[in-house]
Amino acid sequence: MMLTIKDLQASVEEKTIIKGLNLTINPGEVHAIMGPNGAGKSTLGYVLSGREGYEVESGSIQFENQDLLEMEVDERARAGIFLAFQYPVEIPGVSNMEFMKESVNAARKERGEEPLSAAEFLKTAKAACKQVNLPLDFLKRGVNEGFSGGEKKRNEIMQMILLQPKLCILDESDSGLDIDALKVVADGVNSQRDGERSFLVVTHYQRLLDYIQPDYVHILADGKIVKSGGPELAKEVEVSGYAWLEGHEEASA
Amino acid sequence: MSQWLAKVIDRASTVKDSLSPVRQTALATLSEQSWPTRRTEAWRYTSLHEVAELELQQPSANANAEAPVIAGLNSIDLVFVDAQPVTDIAKLTLPAGVSINALNDADSQASRVFNQAKPSHHLFGLVNDVLAQQGLVVDVAAGAQVEQPIRIVNFVTDGVESHHRVLVNVGDNAKVTVIEHGAGNGHSMNTAYAEYVLGKESKLEHYRFAMHGENAIHMGGSHFKMGESSRLNSTIVGYGSRLTRIDTDVIHAAEHAFAKMNCIYLLAPKEHFDLHTTIEHAKPNGTSEENARGIVGDKAKAVFNGRIHIHRDAQKTLAELNNRNLLLSRGGQINTKPELEIYADDVQCAHGATVAEIAEKELYYLQTRGIPRSQALVMLNFGFVQELVNQMPNKALSEWLQPLLRERFSAMETK
Ligand SMILES: Nc1ncnc2c1ncn2[C@@H]1O[C@H](COP(=O)(O)OP(=O)(O)OP(=O)(O)O)[C@@H](O)[C@H]1O
Numbered sequence: 001m002m003l004t005i006k007d008l009q010a011s012v013e014e015k016t017i018i019k020g021l022n023l024t025i026n027p028g029e030v031h032a033i034m035g036p037n038g039a040g041k042s043t044l045g046y047v048l049s050g051r052e053g054y055e056v057e058s059g060s061i062q063f064e065n066q067d068l069l070e071m072e073v074d075e076r077a078r079a080g081i082f083l084a085f086q087y088p089v090e091i092p093g094v095s096n097m098e099f100m101k102e103s104v105n106a107a108r109k110e111r112g113e114e115p116l117s118a119a120e121f122l123k124t125a126k127a128a129c130k131q132v133n134l135p136l137d138f139l140k141r142g143v144n145e146g147f148s149g150g151e152k153k154r155n156e157i158m159q160m161i162l163l164q165p166k167l168c169i170l171d172e173s174d175s176g177l178d179i180d181a182l183k184v185v186a187d188g189v190n191s192q193r194d195g196e197r198s199f200l201v202v203t204h205y206q207r208l209l210d211y212i213q214p215d216y217v218h219i220l221a222d223g224k225i226v227k228s229g230g231p232e233l234a235k236e237v238e239v240s241g242y243a244w245l246e247g248h249e250e251a252s253a
Numbered sequence: 254m255s256q257w258l259a260k261v262i263d264r265a266s267t268v269k270d271s272l273s274p275v276r277q278t279a280l281a282t283l284s285e286q287s288w289p290t291r292r293t294e295a296w297r298y299t300s301l302h303e304v305a306e307l308e309l310q311q312p313s314a315n316a317n318a319e320a321p322v323i324a325g326l327n328s329i330d331l332v333f334v335d336a337q338p339v340t341d342i343a344k345l346t347l348p349a350g351v352s353i354n355a356l357n358d359a360d361s362q363a364s365r366v367f368n369q370a371k372p373s374h375h376l377f378g379l380v381n382d383v384l385a386q387q388g389l390v391v392d393v394a395a396g397a398q399v400e401q402p403i404r405i406v407n408f409v410t411d412g413v414e415s416h417h418r419v420l421v422n423v424g425d426n427a428k429v430t431v432i433e434h435g436a437g438n439g440h441s442m443n444t445a446y447a448e449y450v451l452g453k454e455s456k457l458e459h460y461r462f463a464m465h466g467e468n469a470i471h472m473g474g475s476h477f478k479m480g481e482s483s484r485l486n487s488t489i490v491g492y493g494s495r496l497t498r499i500d501t502d503v504i505h506a507a508e509h510a511f512a513k514m515n516c517i518y519l520l521a522p523k524e525h526f527d528l529h530t531t532i533e534h535a536k537p538n539g540t541s542e543e544n545a546r547g548i549v550g551d552k553a554k555a556v557f558n559g560r561i562h563i564h565r566d567a568q569k570t571l572a573e574l575n576n577r578n579l580l581l582s583r584g585g586q587i588n589t590k591p592e593l594e595i596y597a598d599d600v601q602c603a604h605g606a607t608v609a610e611i612a613e614k615e616l617y618y619l620q621t622r623g624i625p626r627s628q629a630l631v632m633l634n635f636g637f638v639q640e641l642v643n644q645m646p647n648k649a650l651s652e653w654l655q656p657l658l659r660e661r662f663s664a665m666e667t668k
């Protein structure tokens with residue numbers, strides 16, 4: 001098992017957002033999560049990453065053989081969890097290059113490998129930059145500083161490619177992208193599918209899932225997974241939206 | 254008047270050189286000064302009680318030292334120890350258009366620049382006026398494009414009080430880089446003032462590094478009189494030391510001058526750093542951009558006072574002033590105050606001051622990429638200072654400074 005979430009209940013600012021969530025992801029699988037605004041999709045990502053202020057009230061999260069809830073944010077990352085943010089933060093003053101080099105070397109250190117020299121890293125970074133179709137000067141700029149929405153998303157995918165994580169959580173990596181950029185992001189993700197690496201893809205649009213074929217699609221509403229299925233579920237949502245949820249929740253209540 | 258200041262005034266009467274006539278005016282002003290207290294506006298957050306009782310020795314004549322090596326800088330170096338000259342100016346090969354003389358050399362005609370840029374209200378500036386016998390007068394001829402930086406290094410040593418003065422005249426259309434580098438430690442007190450007169454359409458790249466150790470007391474200033482359409486790009490880097498006070502004045506004495514000033518201060522625990530900057534927009538169409546950024550360690554104290562004075566005539570002035578601070582612990586202290594006096598109506602003036610604590614959101618982002626919290630802290634907090642280091646036009650200097658400041662900062666973090 002890659003990830004096992006059991007009966008997760010989590011809150012922000014004393015408000016319960018995740019209300020009993022169960023999810024199991026096996027190595028190599030791609031799971032898509034869809035659901036209305038405010039359902040708790042991003043919150044789930046934050047909880048998995050270990051963000052401060054996101055209290056786990058009950059339940060458990062197992063990552064490989066480790067108790068994820070016992071680990072610090074950076075430990076989780078080095079263990080192989082990667083979260084591509086819906087709204088990546090800008091950090092002027094820290095160059096993208098320096099940032100990525102330090103993160104890659106932190107991962108290498110964890111694996112007992114020697115750090116990459118500046119020259120070695122530059123080579124790898126250039127290739128990754130090319131892969132997500134960002135000009136090379138983006139490496140020199142401050143982290144996400146002044147990047148357009150789409151550029152920020154591609155920058156996240158570039159980091160994913162560089163860090164080679166085990167579980168990639170993509171929070172709306174497709175929103176705000178033009179058609180070409182959407183393809184770039186999808187290709188970036190697909191290039192990382194190797195039968196071992198797993199993906200949790202949060203999206204509002206069926207379109208991304210045309211490119212990244214998910215194994216499972218889950219509907220997250222009001223802090224719970226209310227429906228799971230195959231790729232066809234995404235198509236259903238595209239056609240009929242979430243109006244049916246009302247009835248569903250009443251039925252399950 | 255303090256005991257120390259009374260002795261300064263006594264000693265001033267023994268100073269006799271070609272500058273004596275102009276020193277007299279300063280002495281008269283100094284004699285009327287009362288010793289600052291906490292109620293004195295310019296010294297509100299900086300106590301001078303330690304200076305009031307100082308009893309240090311005069312510098313000895315035969316000192317020796319070498320300028321710190323900075324890879325790729327290739328500068329003309331003038332070294333002083335406790336303001337006493339080490340470098341033999343006569344032996345230097347100077348670029349075309351540059352002449353350098355000792356301050357006390359009658360040929361230097363120091364009075365052309367002396368007190369032309371520095372206003373008379375700086376107490377320790379006045380002390381320097383009456384006591385500084387050592388220093389330099391640098392002349393850059395009109396039109397000279399001097400690529401090789403001129404670096405003036407002054408080391409302080411234990412137990413010594415010293416006074417150093419630099420006077421620089423940049424001719425019309427000339428271009429030059431001057432680095433004032435103060436270093437050293439020990440229980441010492443020094444004043445170091447520099448004045449720059451910029452000719453029409455001249456360009457000055459200026460650096461002041463006040464890197465004194467935790468026992469030193471350093472009082473100084475860099476003052477600039479801007480000629481028509483002249484350009485100044487200045488970077489000031491300060492450590493706190495036991496007490497460091499720096500005053501700068503940029504005087505837009507003619508139209509269309511442009512002045513950029515970046516200030517960086519990194520205060521180790523318990524250090525004290527006080528920076529007072531003034532931009533005088535006396536003439537129209539001037540531009541000034543000033544950014545001061547500092548990191549304040551535990552129990553350290555930073556004072557920043559940024560004054561912009563836009564005179565009634567100075568229409569179409571553009572002035573920006575920004576001060577950002579990061580407090581590493583609740584035990585540190587920052588007093589920051591922009592002081593705007595605007596008497597012209599058609600101007601653009603923006604200012605801001607912030608005091609931040611550790612930015613958790615950015616820290617989290619770095620951590621989600623596997624970077625340990627302690628390292629992320631350094632990356633983030635240094636980044637905000639690094640931005641200004643990167644803006645230094647001289648790459649050899651910024652590459653030298655980068656690791657130096659980073660190291661200093663990590664030492665502050667893991668205290
Ligand atoms: N710091 C906070 N304080 C209070 N409420 C919060 C906080 N953070 C999130 N929430 C609330 O939690 C709920 C879930 O937010 P979340 O961002 O997880 O939604 P989402 O499913 O990602 O929505 P979207 O599709 O719009 O991205 C929302 O109602 C949001 O307002």
Ligand SMILES: [Mg+2]
Binds near residue numbers: 041042
């Ligand atoms: Mg969201």
